[in-house]
Amino acid sequence: MEILNSLVNTNHEIPKTFRELFPDKKFAVLDIETTGVNPKVDKVILIGILYFENEQLIIRQYFANSRTEEKDLLYSFADKFKEFQAYLTFNGHSFDLPFLNKR
Numbered sequence: 001m002e003i004l005n006s007l008v009n010t011n012h013e014i015p016k017t018f019r020e021l022f023p024d025k026k027f028a029v030l031d032i033e034t035t036g037v038n039p040k041v042d043k044v045i046l047i048g049i050l051y052f053e054n055e056q057l058i059i060r061q062y063f064a065n066s067r068t069e070e071k072d073l074l075y076s077f078a079d080k081f082k083e084f085q086a087y088l089t090f091n092g093h094s095f096d097l098p099f100l101n102k103r
Contacts, residue, residue, distance in 0.1 A: 001062065001063065001064055001065065001069040001072040001073050001076065002061075002062075002063045002065065003060065003061070003062055003063075003076060004060070004061045004063060005058065005059070005060050006058070006059040006060075006061075007056055007057075007058055013055075014052050021086075022085075022086045025084075025085040025086045026051070026083060026084050026085055026086075027051065027084055027085065027086040027087060027088065028049045028050065028051040028081070028084045028086075028087050028088070029049065029050040029051070029087070029088045029089070030047070030048070030049050030081075030087050030088070030089045030092060030096060031047075031048045031089065031090065031096065032044055032046065032047050032048075032096045032099065032100065033045055033046040033047075033048075034099060035067075037095075039098070039099045039102035039103055040102070043064070043067050043070045043103070044064070044070055044073060044074060044099070044100065044103055045063070045064045045067075045070070045073075046061060046062065046063050046064070047061070047062040047073065047077045047100075048060070048061045048062075049061075049077075049080070049081070051084065060080065062076055062077045070103065074100070074103060
């Protein structure tokens, strides 16, 4: 399992909309990639989060190089995700979070 971190080199401010939605909360943008849509048989192969830390924009990706690394990926992601009080996703409420919780 790999954890890839990218620090976006340009200075970004937290957009005003996010500051209004999440005042005084640490938040992340979340997306997952899976081998299919059935959490009973399919695996999580990638989890990406984007967040601000110390006024810097960070992209972190948890990548499973094989199907056997999914468990490590999920535990590593869960440890980091505990730091956030709020999150944004495109389809998280109906797919990403239920899929992660079932895995």
